[in-house]
Amino acid sequence: MTKEKEYGRILGKFRSIQSAIFMAISVLVLCAVIIVTAVSMRYTRSSIFENSVVYTRTIIHQMTQNIDSYINYMDNIASMIAESEDVQYYLFSQNESSEYRKRLLSQYSTVLNSREDIRNLGILCEGGSYLFNEGIQVKNPYLDLEGQEWYQNAMASEEESSLTSSHVQHVIQGERPWVITLSRRIPNNLNDSSSGDGVFFIDLNYSAISELCDENSIGEKGYVFILDENGSVVYHPQQQQLYNELQTENIDIVMNAESDTVITSNSDAGKLYTMARSEKTGWTIVGCMNVGELLKNSRQAQSVYILMAAVLVVIALLLSSLISRNITLPIQRLRDSMAKVQEGDFETADVEVVSGNEIGSLTTSFNVMTHRIQELMEQNIYEQKEKRKSELKALQSQINPHFLYNTLDSIIWMAEGKKNEEVVLMTASLARLLRQSISNEDELVPIGQEVEYARSYLTIQKMRYKDKLEFQIDVAPEISNIMIIKLVLQPIIENAIYHGLKYKESIGLLIVHGYAQDNHAVLEIIDNGIGMDEETLEHIFEKHKVNYHSNGVGVYNVQKRLQLYYGSDYGITYKSRVGEGTMATITIPMNQEDAHETI
Secondary structure, eight states: OHHHHHHHHHHHHHTSHHHHHHHHHHHHHHHHHHHHHHHHTTSOHHHHHHHHHHHHHHHHHHHHHHHHHHHHHHHHHHHHHHTSHHHHHHHHOSSOOHHHHHHHHHHHHHHHHHOTTEEEEEEEETTSOEEETTTTOOBOTTOOGGGOHHHHHHHHOSSSOEEOOSEEOOSBTTOOOEEEEEEEEEOOOOTTOOOOOEEEEEEEEHHHHHHHHHSSOOOSSOEEEEEOTTSOEEEOTTHHHHHTTSSOOOHHHHHTOSSSEEESOSSTTOEEEEEEEOTTTOOEEEEEEEHHHHGGGGHHHHHHHHHHHHHHHHHHHHHHHHHHHHHHHHHHHHHHHHHHHHTTOOTTOOOOOOOSSHHHHHHHHHHHHHHHHHHHHHHHHHHHHHHHHHHHHHHHTOOOHHHHHHHHHHHHHHHHTTOHHHHHHHHHHHHHHHHHHHOOSOSEEEHHHHHHHHHHHHHHHHHHHGGGEEEEEEEOGGGTTSEEESSSHHHHHHHHIIIIITTOSSOEEEEEEEEEETTEEEEEEEEOSSOOOHHHHHTTTOGGGOOTTTOSSHHHHHHHHHHHHHOTTOEEEEEEETTTEEEEEEEEESSHHHHSOOO
């Protein structure tokens, strides 16, 4: 019996939706990960990295050879000129001859015309003669020749040429080019001269080295820079930023490296430096690449990984779909039923119970819940409709008894005075008012009917106040058939008369203006009465401010009725200025089916 319970407990676990899906997907994903990992082991990061390093090293060595060839060529030019007898006699002879000068300038011209990469070339000795370029250039009088690196290096070297890092050359007056200088000592071989040794120099344009370094690409973001024996920068593509300390370079790591390859970090943000040191110049040509860019060369291996992973995922998805189809079908049905409930369709929301697991239990509970929700919603809708109808009818039934008493007194007074026509007119107007206000059959009336009701009310008020009140009604025909809650205009007009025009010493004018604007029907009640201050306007819609002695319905009730029916975006707005008058604006929608809540 115990074994049967244990067996049933194990099978019961697989009847759970969560357990079945978890086990199926876990096994499939685990198999896919194992296979992808096994394939990935064959394509290690180190082998891809090493291939990239070898490629970069080859390029850097080629650049080194190109630079050595270039410097050799310039060194040959320097040797040719510096070792000529014309230089000896021009610099160190006590009697200078124009012939030496002409031959030297001819050599200068030949070199300068054939090499655009040479900025300056010349010979000079300390305190002695000099000759630059075309022979018209003048030596900088403020030049400290002994303090120039290229001069010091040339003097320290016996027979070899020396190179400087990039620097500003100011040996020629008025010129300060950015150059790399190759200089060579010119020994004084004449016995009749008291001058010391001289120096021949060639200033190479900075762009010449830049072009040599840019001939071969080492990636999209890789670059080449050159250091001299002391670690000073000879060339760098962002040299200006280095000088301004906007960029840094790991020069110490490069100069102290024991091999020709150094990596700062194995992360994508790390840098790989590949160096080649020139025996000719003493320079170190350094290629710099981002490790992240080097690893982009692993696209082929990554494609294999992705392809294998995609195949495995597709297989896993197919198997998972077949296994979980029968498991997830009840969930899908329950989901569709929930979507119907969200749309308010409770009639067809019932879900058939086809299993006894958790989903079956959940489906049964869902059906019971939807039935109960439907019943509660129907009950709530019914109660709300009845409540709101009662509120509207209660609001509509608030008739001002004082107005009725005063009107009847006016009719009696006119009857005693034998004013039969006025009695008939006032009685007819009062009858129309009572018919409109007392009748509860229709909650909505056309604007035209509401305007006629207001006209009857104004007719009575004009007869009561005699020459104290004039009125104008101008309502556009296009809004006459728009439906509006009845008894809206009369309370606003009554409020304007009792609180605005009644206390005006001269004749008061009240205007009712109606028009359509932006798919809205707008009714304006304008008076030229005493107006209201800001404080009164701020509290005009407060319930406790309603004056029931003058207006049984009041502005508060009218506003509440309008917003109860049409929504909070509609209703009455007031504008007023003390001593000038007041304008009340009633706004309702033209398309009322979408604007108001169902009553």
